[in-house]
Amino acid sequence: MGQLRWRGSILGPRFFVYLSTLVLLLILPLLLSPFNLILLEYGLALALVGLGFNLLLRYTGLLSFGHGAYFATGAYTVAMVGRYIPELYSLEMLLPLSVLFSFIVSFVFGFICVRHTRIFFAILTLSLSMLVFALLFKLYHITGGSDGLYIPIPSVFGMVFNRRPDFLSGFFYYFLVFVFVVGFLFMKAVVNSPFGKALQAIRDNEIRAELVGIRVKRYRLYAFVISGIFTGVGGALWSFVNGHVTPEVAHWFFSGEIVYMVLLGGFANFEGPIIGAIVFTFLKLYAMSFTEYWMFIIGITLIILVLLLPTGIAGGIYRLITEIRKGKTLSGI
Amino acid sequence: MQWFIYVLNGLYFTAFIFLISLGLNIILGVMGILNLAHGSLYAIGAFMAAWVIITLSGLKGVPVPLLYISLISGALLAGFVGLIIERVLIRPMYGRALEYQLLITFGALLLFEDLIKLVWGGEAYYASQPFDILGKIQILGNAYPLYFLLVILVTLIVGSAVWVFITKTKMGIMLRALSLDREMATALGLEIDKLSTIAFVLGAALAGLAGSLIAPTTPVLLGFGMEPLILAFIVVVIGGLGSLKGAFIGSVIVGQIRSIGIVVFPEIELAILFLIAAVILVVKPEGLFGR
Amino acid sequence: MILSVEKLEKQFGSLKAIDGVSFGIREREIVSLIGSNGAGKTTLVNLISGYLKPTAGRIFFGGKDITYASPFKRIKLGIGRSFQIVHLFEEATVLDNVRTPLFARYGRIKSILWSADSYVDITREAIGILKLFNLYDKKDSPAKELSEGEKKILDVAMAFALKPKLLLLDEPTSGVATHDKFSVMNTIVSAIRKEGISALIIEHDMDIVSNYSDNVLVIHEGRIMAEGKPEDVMQNKEVRETILGIQ
Numbered sequence A: 001m002g003q004l005r006w007r008g009s010i011l012g013p014r015f016f017v018y019l020s021t022l023v024l025l026l027i028l029p030l031l032l033s034p035f036n037l038i039l040l041e042y043g044l045a046l047a048l049v050g051l052g053f054n055l056l057l058r059y060t061g062l063l064s065f066g067h068g069a070y071f072a073t074g075a076y077t078v079a080m081v082g083r084y085i086p087e088l089y090s091l092e093m094l095l096p097l098s099v100l101f102s103f104i105v106s107f108v109f110g111f112i113c114v115r116h117t118r119i120f121f122a123i124l125t126l127s128l129s130m131l132v133f134a135l136l137f138k139l140y141h142i143t144g145g146s147d148g149l150y151i152p153i154p155s156v157f158g159m160v161f162n163r164r165p166d167f168l169s170g171f172f173y174y175f176l177v178f179v180f181v182v183g184f185l186f187m188k189a190v191v192n193s194p195f196g197k198a199l200q201a202i203r204d205n206e207i208r209a210e211l212v213g214i215r216v217k218r219y220r221l222y223a224f225v226i227s228g229i230f231t232g233v234g235g236a237l238w239s240f241v242n243g244h245v246t247p248e249v250a251h252w253f254f255s256g257e258i259v260y261m262v263l264l265g266g267f268a269n270f271e272g273p274i275i276g277a278i279v280f281t282f283l284k285l286y287a288m289s290f291t292e293y294w295m296f297i298i299g300i301t302l303i304i305l306v307l308l309l310p311t312g313i314a315g316g317i318y319r320l321i322t323e324i325r326k327g328k329t330l331s332g333i
Numbered sequence B: 001m002q003w004f005i006y007v008l009n010g011l012y013f014t015a016f017i018f019l020i021s022l023g024l025n026i027i028l029g030v031m032g033i034l035n036l037a038h039g040s041l042y043a044i045g046a047f048m049a050a051w052v053i054i055t056l057s058g059l060k061g062v063p064v065p066l067l068y069i070s071l072i073s074g075a076l077l078a079g080f081v082g083l084i085i086e087r088v089l090i091r092p093m094y095g096r097a098l099e100y101q102l103l104i105t106f107g108a109l110l111l112f113e114d115l116i117k118l119v120w121g122g123e124a125y126y127a128s129q130p131f132d133i134l135g136k137i138q139i140l141g142n143a144y145p146l147y148f149l150l151v152i153l154v155t156l157i158v159g160s161a162v163w164v165f166i167t168k169t170k171m172g173i174m175l176r177a178l179s180l181d182r183e184m185a186t187a188l189g190l191e192i193d194k195l196s197t198i199a200f201v202l203g204a205a206l207a208g209l210a211g212s213l214i215a216p217t218t219p220v221l222l223g224f225g226m227e228p229l230i231l232a233f234i235v236v237v238i239g240g241l242g243s244l245k246g247a248f249i250g251s252v253i254v255g256q257i258r259s260i261g262i263v264v265f266p267e268i269e270l271a272i273l274f275l276i277a278a279v280i281l282v283v284k285p286e287g288l289f290g291r
Numbered sequence C: 001m002i003l004s005v006e007k008l009e010k011q012f013g014s015l016k017a018i019d020g021v022s023f024g025i026r027e028r029e030i031v032s033l034i035g036s037n038g039a040g041k042t043t044l045v046n047l048i049s050g051y052l053k054p055t056a057g058r059i060f061f062g063g064k065d066i067t068y069a070s071p072f073k074r075i076k077l078g079i080g081r082s083f084q085i086v087h088l089f090e091e092a093t094v095l096d097n098v099r100t101p102l103f104a105r106y107g108r109i110k111s112i113l114w115s116a117d118s119y120v121d122i123t124r125e126a127i128g129i130l131k132l133f134n135l136y137d138k139k140d141s142p143a144k145e146l147s148e149g150e151k152k153i154l155d156v157a158m159a160f161a162l163k164p165k166l167l168l169l170d171e172p173t174s175g176v177a178t179h180d181k182f183s184v185m186n187t188i189v190s191a192i193r194k195e196g197i198s199a200l201i202i203e204h205d206m207d208i209v210s211n212y213s214d215n216v217l218v219i220h221e222g223r224i225m226a227e228g229k230p231e232d233v234m235q236n237k238e239v240r241e242t243i244l245g246i247q
């Protein structure tokens, strides 16, 4: 559906688009207002979440409605270290720790969930994320309950930053772009690797995948864990931007927003979730500042999207490109 | 005789969880659609009932029994809203991928959260008259609100009626055929569209009824439908997808644990529920009565 | 004998779907399994491939007793199979449909960072298989876009990629338009012959059976009614009456 594959040379148009996007990302701090730059940072953190989420949905055929749990794991790893082990509170420690904890949580939850597919999988992931929510909410003397926890500015290899705006628009932005690029390249490699082919095989036909010698449940679990770690890292990075974290991020409502943003971008395309994450961030914030009935706006856009543009923004763009190319070749004859 | 009160409270929780999860499960079983907006239908029922009760009690000369009849106003409105949702949003979703089916109901949920705010405002509604009027009765030396018993009774009646409808009437048997095998039902020439509408409206009305019944016992707030929805999910996980028997047993388990939980281990009551659900899943992956 | 089955029985409730079946398949031999609907053909294939466990009897493969081995184990030992309905990776390209089994066979599916295309040897082997099955031209199309006959062929090619010593094919031409049946069967059988593997093929069309098989096994109500060379079996009076419906 509107999907294009450029084959052959690495230096195809797709590569060119990636490279220009990277260059644009690097010069954007000069172009954007600090406010919009911070929105972009939210978007980039969520883009990692979207990439992780889509490994499950697009490539493994599993719809999680509980990715908030792993997001919260990443974010609360940062918050809890800040509160209880401040001597470890540096970026170079926090990121590996958030990987570790999102690995643990997604492994345990994934173990329960991957025995199921489709709706039951969705309900299970949703319910388990609500377990995380309930714990974060109710164990308030540990987690800060509904007030949440403050996220201090981390130190980086001994460097200390004093003002959050400077930190966010300076060092942290480039760090975020770096992590995003690494995550992007990693995920790109994963989906094109034999492992990625195995996941897609499982998605397409579980029976045949098993028959061909793929341990279906085990591979689903691998995908689940990779997805969870991406989401956890996204959550950790997001928490630095936000400066504060509440149990809301573990609520299934937030997980629903993750699904929504990926649909908005278009889950049929590798790049879709990235576009979706960034557009969603801006859309939500501007809707919120425009009216108190922002949920109404988000809900209506969602419904219209599902009914009229199910391939999302990326799907729309690809279709446009296909049309233009077709037009060109036709007129070229 | 404290334990007896726990059991009664458990039955009361069971009652309203059962009404919600029964509706959720009927929709799930017959249409294969997980209705994320189910909590909103419950909330709509609650707001409607609360609003009607408050309005009626504000008028002079309204006979008391009318307050109780008003309880069904929530069920009626929720059923009507369900009808619209089914026609406008769900119907184009048949045969679409699961992610679209879920997202459209999620979109409906967002929409209704704000519509509720728009219609009934952002404040809490207190409509305790039907609860207060009935007062308390003495059971084994404990004073117990009569209204809770009324809720249990109404649920018993409605639950039995739904059971009779599903198992004994022609329409119900067709609904079950549809839930067992959609393709077969199509081949048999059942009117899928009509049956789906009936299932959805019935499910929605049950959620609305649960909301109506609960309205006099608690302030009705925005976001009111979230927690019951999660409880209904746990019931579905425990009882199995689309199983009515499962919905019942699951509600009993969840209701009783809640009743004890909020007294004995209030902080981790929900966690305990999840733990039990997880254990059941590990032992019996498809839920107690799933297929 | 690469496969020998001894006094096999399978009971479903009160129904004996397989009732004391014994036979063998030699190396490089293609055997057709025929019988009317509900005769027990699929059940027999399920027993040999491990999807069902027999209620009595033994199955030997390459001299080994595999009666209770798991399906997974049997694949490793060299028993490949296809199903009555095709099971493809519909969204994936034809090439990837064959490459994925190869990655699994060579223990490469855990490889997560190198692109699938960088495994040149495996890709080459996959292309070799596609050529063998006349699917090379379609290698970049998604499997879902193939014709019914091509799907059937791809389905067999996927089982083939696991380098089986014995292939069990459940109605490889069902659902294929009549005029394509021969070419589909031709492609499949010539690939099997070229590699010199054995096969047990469930097939209804007697013309196809007599053209392509070395031996025929006739099964009726769970029992072997006749077995032998195609031309001999076709002359068998009982077979002609009950199975072929010829007087």
Ligand SMILES: Nc1ncnc2c1ncn2[C@@H]1O[C@H](COP(=O)(O)OP(=O)(O)O)[C@@H](O)[C@H]1O
Residues within 6 Å of the ligand: C012, C015, C017, C035, C036, C037, C038, C039, C040, C041, C042, C043, C044
């Ligand atoms: N899993 C099962 N449970 C019960 N009965 C079965 C099962 N599988 C097959 N049967 C019955 O066994 C008999 C043989 O079936 P099958 O092997 O599928 O026949 P065919 O020769 O058409 O492939 C049929 O009567 C069928 O109904």
Ligand SMILES: [Mg+2]
Residues within 6 Å of the ligand: C041, C042, C043, C084
């Ligand atoms: Mg058969």
